[in-house]
Amino acid sequence: MQSRLTGIGMTSERTRIRMVERLREQGVVDETVLLAMQSVPRHIFVDEALASRAYEDSALPIGHGQTISQPYIVARMIELLRNGGSRSKVLEVGTGCGYQAAVLARVCSEVYSVERIGTLQENARKAARELRLLNLRFKHADGSLGLPEAAPFDGIIVAAAGMQTPPALLEQLAVGGRLVIPLGGRDQVLKVVDRTPDGFHEQTLESVRFVPLLGGLE
Numbered sequence: 001m002q003s004r005l006t007g008i009g010m011t012s013e014r015t016r017i018r019m020v021e022r023l024r025e026q027g028v029v030d031e032t033v034l035l036a037m038q039s040v041p042r043h044i045f046v047d048e049a050l051a052s053r054a055y056e057d058s059a060l061p062i063g064h065g066q067t068i069s070q071p072y073i074v075a076r077m078i079e080l081l082r083n084g085g086s087r088s089k090v091l092e093v094g095t096g097c098g099y100q101a102a103v104l105a106r107v108c109s110e111v112y113s114v115e116r117i118g119t120l121q122e123n124a125r126k127a128a129r130e131l132r133l134l135n136l137r138f139k140h141a142d143g144s145l146g147l148p149e150a151a152p153f154d155g156i157i158v159a160a161a162g163m164q165t166p167p168a169l170l171e172q173l174a175v176g177g178r179l180v181i182p183l184g185g186r187d188q189v190l191k192v193v194d195r196t197p198d199g200f201h202e203q204t205l206e207s208v209r210f211v212p213l214l215g216g217l218e
């Protein structure tokens with residue numbers, strides 16, 4: 001029997017190679033990120049009924065009113081996080097189905113991912129186990145509080161948009177570390193914050209669209 005991991009037709013490695021070609025055309029240049037995107041089977045993170053659409057450049061529903069981010073935004077955010085170098089210990093806020101966390105686990109040595117919806121977090125954990133990603137840890141928690149027990153992080157990626165950067169995330173960013181976060185309500189922009197010995201330096205990049213960063217657990 002064909003393994004779900006190997007994939008066939010629309011879920012095969014060839015389909016992923018085409019996805020990566022598209023990411024290059026869209027301007028992603030970090031080869032480490034592109035290689036990771038080529039190796040992580042995105043279809044195992046979505047419902048079987050949607051598997052054949054997993055490599056389209058679109059966001060797809062994952063239940064609980066949440067979505068899996070489009071491949072381009074995952075690649076772009078990780079490329080921004082790496083900034084041409086490597087990041088060893090990274091926190092992701094908003095695990096969702098766990099796809100971005102899995103790609104992060106291929107390019108960083110230690111990844112922590114926090115999700116406020118318990119069932120999503122459980123599904124993500126199963127997928128990561130299937131892929132044997134041993135350097136990826138999940139926690140069911142409110143990510144606006146960061147993850148104090150594992151801090152400081154040299155990279156933080158937020159996959160949901162708030163109105164401002166949660167102060168705990170800035171506190172838990174190591175000197176030399178970088179935070180990538182979408183901010184705003186209906187009109188959102190991607191922000192990058194670098195922490196240097198003399199403080200925080202912020203840049204505003206392109207417009208984006210993310211689900212809202214919410215408080216409390218479900």
Ligand code: SAH
Binds near residue numbers: 068094096117142143
């Ligand atoms: N990283 C995902 C995208 C998930 S969508 C991917 O790979 O496609 C964003 C997720 O953030 C949702 O699952 C939502 O439940 C979660 N979220 C929103 N606010 C949060 C918070 N305060 N803490 C943790 N997770 C949060």
